[in-house]
Amino acid sequence: PFSVYRVFGIESRFGFSRMTPGLFVADLVRQTLLGALLGVPLVTLVLWLMQRMGALWWAYVWAAWMGFNLLVLLVYPTFIAPLFNKFTRLDDPALAGRIEALLARCGFRSSGLYVMDGSRRSSHGNAYFTGFGAAKRIVLFDTLIERLAPAEIEAVLAHELGHYRRRHVWKRVALLALTSLALLWVLGRLAGEPWFYEGLHVSTHSMAMALLLFVLVVPAFTFFLQPLSSLYSRRHEFEADAFAAAHASTADLVKALVKLYKDNATTLTPDPLHSAYYDSHPPAAARIGRLQTEGGPS
Secondary structure, three states, rough: OHHHHHHHHHHHHHOOOOHOOOOOOHHHHHHHHHHHHHHHHHHHHHHHHHHHOOHHHHHHHHHHHHHHHHHHHHHHHHHHHOOOOOOOOOOOOHHHHHHHHHHHOOOOOOEEEEEOHHHHHOOOOOOOEEEEEOOOEEEEEHHHHHHHHHHHHHHHHHHHHHHHHOOOOHOOOOOOOOHHHHHHHHHHHHHOOOHHHHHHOOOOOOOHHHHHHHHHHHHHHHHHHHHHHHHHHHHHHHHHHHHHHHHHHHHHHHHEEEHHHHHOOOOOOHHHHHHHHOOOOHHHHHHHHHHHHOOOOO
């Protein structure tokens, strides 16, 4: 219900949503089937490990969980993403040449430059790197190409490349590994404690019930860590901006950010407390102000 309201209510009200009811239902069916295809075997494996691996079951579950995440990172670009969007090779020689020159300056090798049909669902624009190893690829939303000049697209890609060069993805994978290991260790301590079940008014004591209860109650305790997560993410955004300023035009990056903030109707003056607690990206004024202060290629 919340997704329906967001897509056909809020997003449509401000002219962003291009989603049709048929496409929304098709996406929902695909997401459900994919979730079952990936999730059911994973949960089955986790429950089997919890039952069979003795007191250290949480370590085996952690290894399985991290292996699953790395597998998804590997197969997402070529097997999962194409289930929802169409990807075509970038056919603009001038823009492709500009991007290839940027990649050469940064020492980055990609398996290809692709354009995604993001306009089927939304007018929002974006660009991203996905995959790792030989499967790395650069993806541009078609809406981004429509809105930004080639130099501005280059600057945006330089920002995304900054995330890769500063190893932000792997740092977040490492953070996921540490936090999931800590949480599973806690679950390993709680699963055998009667008070854990009784405190939640549950009479059934089992590994499956312990896992279910833990998943339900963890958000109430990890909620207080949200500001730290947001701060960590904003720090990465500043680092990526600095990388972009060093390898592309600062002025073009500022122009691109202004266009994107405007086109996406992003709040330019968010409440400071709310922003510090929830926002994964710095406010527009903070990002642009730092870019203009630190400077870079013009």
